[in-house]
Amino acid sequence: MELFQYPYMQRALIGALVIGLAAPALGIYLVQRRLTLIGDGIGHVALTGVGAGLLLNRSPVLVAVIVATVGAIAIEVVRARGRTSGDLALALLFYGGIAGGVLLVGLSDATSANLNAYLFGSLLSTSTSDLITVGVLGAAILITMIVLRPALFAISHDEEYARVSGLPVRTLNLLIAVTTAVTVTIAMRAVGVLLISALMVVPVATAQQITRGFRSTMTAAMALGFFAAGSGVWVAATADTPPGASVVLLAIASFLVVAVAGALWRAVRRRTAPAHVPVPEPHEVVLDRG
Amino acid sequence: MSTPVIIVEHGAVGYDGRPVLRDVSLTVTAGEVVAVLGANGSGKSTLIRAILGLVPLGAGSITLFDRPLRQFRQWQRIGYVPQRLGAGGGVPATVREVVASGRLARRGVLRPPGAADRAAVDAALRAVGLADRASDPVATLSGGQQQRTLIARALAGQPELLILDEPTAGVDAASQEAFAGALRDFVADGGTVLLVAHELGPLRPVISRAVVVHQGGICHDGAVPDPAGHHAEPDHDHVHPHGPDEPAGLWSN
Secondary structure (H helix, E strand, C coil), X not given: CHHHHCHHHHHHHHHHHHHHHHHHHHHHHHHHCCCCCHHHHHHHHHHHHHHHHHHHCCCHHHHXXXXXXXXXXXXXXXXXXXXXXXXXHHHHHHHHHHHXXXXXHHHCCCCHHHHHHHHHCCHXXXXXHHHHHHHHHHHHHHHHHHHCHHHHHHHHHCHHHHHHCCCCHHHHHHHHHHHHHHHHHHHHHHHCHHHHHHHHHHHHHHHCCCCCCHHHHHHHXXXXXXXXXXXXXXXHHHHCCCHHHHHHHHHHHHHHHHHHHHHHHHHHHHXXXXXXXXXXXXXXXXXXXX | CCCEEEEEEEEEEEECCEEEEXXXXXXEECCCEEEEECCCCCCHHHHHHHHCCCCCCCEEEEEECCEEHHHCCCHHHEEEECCCCCCCCCCXXXXXXXXXHHHHHHHCCCCCCCHHHHHHHHHHHHHCCCHHHCCXXXXXXXXXXXXXXXXXXXXXCCCCEEEEECCCCCCCXXXXXXXXXXXXXXXHCCCEEEEECCCCHHHHHHCCEEXXXXXXXEEEEECCCCCCHHHHCCCCCCCCCCCCCCCCCCCCC
8 A cells, every 4th residue: 555655656646546437427328329339539639640640749648638628529410321331430530540640750859659648548647736637637627527417318318309308419429529538538548548448347347237317327327437446556556567458447347246146136036026028918819730 | 259279271291301291280179088099100199299399391381379389388288108118238226216207397497396296296107006016116017007107297297288108009908998097187177188099989978079191191180980891899808919119229319
């Protein structure tokens, strides 16, 4: 525990906890809309922003926020049109994003260590100003996702009904897209571009195995994300493992534990309680084939 | 003379240049219960989707509560019941959470739910006989109960006009009865109903007028027509599969 006396460890821990809480709060809407991998895609696009930032000697995170937001809006516009060719357009955007990022990083004076820091996260190098950015943006994401939960639930659950209810569906969709871009860029520091989706999606996948409602799923997913982030940083500090990977592996481990426990629980219940046999309606045809 | 609630004048709708509705005119006045009947693919669902602004009109005009559809903003006056509840990504939601969505048209996006919202949700759940299932996940309900959840969601908004897309297709008898009862109560309180149906079943006594859509036009507007052929047999249970769902792709919702 004495490792957490060091300010850089404290910053790493606080940053990870904020992201662990905020990422699943947004992720639940992405999972419900079957956009589970969108975080990955936007992460690829954000990498171009990182490259541009390094090349232009500007803050890579700030440039990445801008580039990822533009990318997210472009993806949302393609999605809203519902064209089949949208799939291909997204693939182009994703691969263009990561190739552009690698190219721009290569053109700049940055080393491959810099690129690795963004690909896989570098929590321990979190500076105080980084932490303030993560804290402010993380709080903004959390407040938005919680205050707008009824409306965001409605559009994620049944977009047409939401439109007939007169909700500003297009604005809310853009809001989700922009929030995804912001979450991706702040989480980039912690777990890296390649592992961001895990923090948004895995806690939700774990929670929804045992919860009954949307609100309880959201609360449980946030708790799981918080727990995975905290214990991941602790494991990383004590066992000297990469923090990003530790956080994600812990999140996946809790998914497996809950999945196995849930399966056992259902098996026990099936054995103790009589199975519910649905009563079919009577046949309305004459079955005369002896 | 009652006030018109829905006016469709010479409405035409096409998908990708293929006409679905050619020239449809229809007026629904306050207090009526109008059934839109027709074969699969006749365009009857398209008609109500056009009225709700979910598909664009190629020609003609639609007026809702004396307002052109384009300028219509009082969506809390309309309760929409879609054909079925989409599964989405599978995040669980309780019956109450789904029904509570029906209050958003009235409450707006930012205001948190209050006592009036909770009371309306409770009343809607009772009206469809699902009060005891309020905290169950909707995914564990039968098809008929899910349909009743969607009707409760529409009723929770306390609308003046209910628009329903095949509310009884493939729904068990108990749910059809519960639904007919909820509809009778709604109409008794002065509500107006426009519903698309394939078969009327227990709803038949509630319907005041029937409109039959055929080949993109309206071929009958008046009394409920009697079923003919094998449809007329007393035990005929008119349930058959509907068109394939839209492909559930990564980017579709």
